[in-house]
Amino acid sequence: MAEIECPICSERLVFPQGEPDVFECPECVADLNWSGKHITGVKTNRNYLFAAGENFTSSFNPELFCDAINFANEVIDNDKRVLSELGSSSSNTVTEEAIIGQMDFNNNFRGFSTAFFAISLVCGVIFLMTVQDLAICLCMIPSLLALAISWGGGDRTEDLQLAQHVGGSYREGNGSGFIPESSVYTAYRWKNDTFTFRAFKSIGENHSLRLSHFFYGGGDHGSPSQGYTWALKDKKAILDQPAYDSRISTPVHNFERKDLLEDFEYILEIKNQLKKKIGVCLPIRIEFGSSQKKPKNIRKILQSDPELSELWKKLEEGE
Ligand SMILES: [Zn+2]
Numbered sequence: 001m002a003e004i005e006c007p008i009c010s011e012r013l014v015f016p017q018g019e020p021d022v023f024e025c026p027e028c029v030a031d032l033n034w035s036g037k038h039i040t041g042v043k044t045n046r047n048y049l050f051a052a053g054e055n056f057t058s059s060f061n062p063e064l065f066c067d068a069i070n071f072a073n074e075v076i077d078n079d080k081r082v083l084s085e086l087g088s089s090s091s092n093t094v095t096e097e098a099i100i101g102q103m104d105f106n107n108n109f110r111g112f113s114t115a116f117f118a119i120s121l122v123c124g125v126i127f128l129m130t131v132q133d134l135a136i137c138l139c140m141i142p143s144l145l146a147l148a149i150s151w152g153g154g155d156r157t158e159d160l161q162l163a164q165h166v167g168g169s170y171r172e173g174n175g176s177g178f179i180p181e182s183s184v185y186t187a188y189r190w191k192n193d194t195f196t197f198r199a200f201k202s203i204g205e206n207h208s209l210r211l212s213h214f215f216y217g218g219g220d221h222g223s224p225s226q227g228y229t230w231a232l233k234d235k236k237a238i239l240d241q242p243a244y245d246s247r248i249s250t251p252v253h254n255f256e257r258k259d260l261l262e263d264f265e266y267i268l269e270i271k272n273q274l275k276k277k278i279g280v281c282l283p284i285r286i287e288f289g290s291s292q293k294k295p296k297n298i299r300k301i302l303q304s305d306p307e308l309s310e311l312w313k314k315l316e317e318g319e
Pocket of ligand 1: 006007008009010011025026027028029030
């Protein structure tokens with residue numbers, strides 16, 4: 001048997017260990033989804049889901065359930081946001097018309113790409129009889145690509161049904177980052193009355209930030225970008241984070257002294273702002289080893305330059 005607290009009304013409850021089921025709280029009648037080990041979902045007039053599996057145990061502390069549910073309500077009702085330092089959040093309204101418009105576009109694009117594919121198939125056969133194999137590939141690739149994109153667009157029937165069910169439009173959003181005036185790091189998405197947490201974890205002095213330098217050349221279709229990806233680390237595990245919201249972008253440069261100064265000052269500013277806003281000083285370690293564009297002799301530069309090594313020390317400091 002496992003003793004837990006109802007996250008809605010704090011009633012003490014006893015659930016059978018290892019036997020998954022949905023239980024109703026006798027006090028507040030919330031439905032509690034029990035995995036046999038943790039609560040993975042709570043249903044009142046809203047549905048709160050806590051990502052199960054690996055992320056659940058590493059990123060979610062069951063003692064923070066009440067705080068998590070309060071936060072979810074604040075996000076849905078009052079558009080509460082996470083700090084912009086190492087975080088972002090957004091929300092928007094989805095209307096029935098917008099979904100129908102997108103479905104129409106998808107259908108048209110699907111029709112176009114199918115016709116395009118048929119034409120290129122005919123051309124391919126003609127080329128097969130006349131010229132080389134390479135020509136067939138060249139004329140098939142764009143049409144196959146269009147076909148894949150048009151069918152990979154996803155089905156929005158469910159969204160449409162939801163919008164129609166709730167009167168024509170609903171709200172949705174997502175975010176990840178630190179919650180203002182608390183030391184909690186969270187990652188979540190929500191749609192109408194369903195709020196899904198990927199993480200909700202109190203950050204303390206055992207945690208640190210590990211930054212890894214990155215550089216992408218950009219290629220033909222984009223400009224180069226560089227900066228640092230970051231990960232929150234405790235003594236055991238790195239918190240799960242999708243790549244897009246764990247980046248600090250900097251100007252593209254070649255690690256001249258002034259560039260490194262700017263980078264380090266920028267990162268130190270983020271660290272200081274976080275310390276002021278969440279009350280936790282996170283030591284920062286920067287690694288350059290895995291970057292496509294590694295600075296040469298970075299250790300030597302850091303050691304021989306008093307200003308740079310002073311900044312480096314400030315970044316690494318905890319408290
Ligand atoms: Zn309860």
